[in-house]
Amino acid sequence: MPELPEVETTRRGIQPHIRKKVVRNIILRRKNLRWPITPAISTDLPGETIQSVSRRGKYLLLGTSKGTLIIHLGMSGSLRIVEAGRQAAKHDHVDIVLANGKVLRYTDPRRFGCILWETEPIESHPLLASLGPEPLGDDFDTDYLFKxxxxxxxxxxxxxxxxxxxVGVGNIYANEALFLAGISPKRSAGKISKPRYAKLVLCITQVLQQAIDVGGTTLRDFTDSNGEPGYFAQSLQVYGRKGKPCHVCQSTLKEIRQGQRSTVYCPKCQR
DNA sequence: ACTTCGACCTGTTGGC
DNA sequence: TGCCAACAGGTCGAAG
Structure with missing residues (x-):
């Protein structure tokens, strides 16, 4: 589910349904995700209005006057808008029930995600404090990355x-961006020239922006119960294509492991 | 300051 | 066909 484009798609999908809406109550069907779900949300959130629906990296932030709800989707999480009273399925761990009869429902089979409530200034939260710049923001440029x-x-x-x-460059798009930039995934970061970083920055922004744009089409039927994306699958150049021919030179794409994640690349196009 | 690796979970896939 | 190991879109935090 969640690469940055999907998290952003989720944000855009839920925002119109929950912003400026009042929380009626919280239904917790499980106490823990990756960490304990802050118990205080059951008492602090009801009656509060969701004022903002923002994103930092892959963290979704729901702002209220009392504090901020931090939501991460982990590897398998999703958020949906459903009607109040709708039957919960196996991995529907949390419902944020709104006064208007809608429910923001958090689902996460693997439970690698988190739901945390923070009443202190959100920028200084330990999970957010040391995050790098947004890839689609102004601070992410060639000079920054090169340095x-x-x-x-x-x-x-x-x-x-x-x-x-x-932030926000997950395994799929790391593979894709490096292919588009023609850079070998194995190359040491400190030994890559500035012009190549310029290209890489461009490719990272481009691939993420494209995916968000495509995610926009999924946006419309976001509230549908069966949300199968696969919308970017068509444009993938290397990810999931081990052993298949490179779309550019027809060489066989190779797979290696880097930090227990799979990397697929073209040995000829990427140097 | 940087790198590596185990850990957290369930569901799906691929090889035998 | 069936079983089991390996793997999956993330990332923290401990240890080297």
Missing amino acids: KSRTRSAAIKTFIMDSRVV
């Missing part, structure tokens, strides 16, 4: 997936 990379010996793929470097 940041100079002291790093890690492979470029690992480097761009590090949330302290830049």
Whole structure:
């Protein structure tokens, strides 16, 4: 489910249904996700109005006058708008019931996600404090990435997936961006030239923006119960294509493991 | 300051 | 066909 484009798609999908709406009550069907779900949400949230629906990296932030609800979807999480009273399925762990009869429902089979309530200034929250810039924001540019990379010996793929470097570049788009930029995923981050970083920055922004744009079409039927995306699958160049021919040079795409994540690349196009 | 790796979970897939 | 190991869109936090 959640690469940055999907989280952003989720944000855009739920925002019109929950912003400026009043929370009636919370239904907790399970106490823990990755961490305990802050118990205080059951008493603090009812009566509050959701004022903002924003995103930092892959964290969704629901702002109220009392505090901020931090939601992460982990590997398998999703958020849906359903009608109040709708039967909950196996992995529907939390319902945020609104006064208007709608419910924001959190589902997460693997429970790698989290739901945390923060009443202190949100920027200083430990999970958010050391995050790098947004890939689609102004702070993410060639100079930044080049400078940041100079002291790093890690492979470029690992480097761009590090949330302290830049947020939101998950495994799929790290693979895709490196292919588009023609950079070998194994190359050491500190040994890549500035012009190549310029290209990489462009490719990262482009691939993420494109995916968000396509996600926009999924947006319309977001409230449908059966949300199968697969909308970006068509445009994937390397991810999930191990052993298949490169779309550019027909060479066989190779797969390796980097930091227990699979990397697929074209040995000829990526150097 | 940086890198590596185990851990957290369930559902699906691929190889035998 | 069936079983089991390996793997899956993330990322924290401990240890080196």
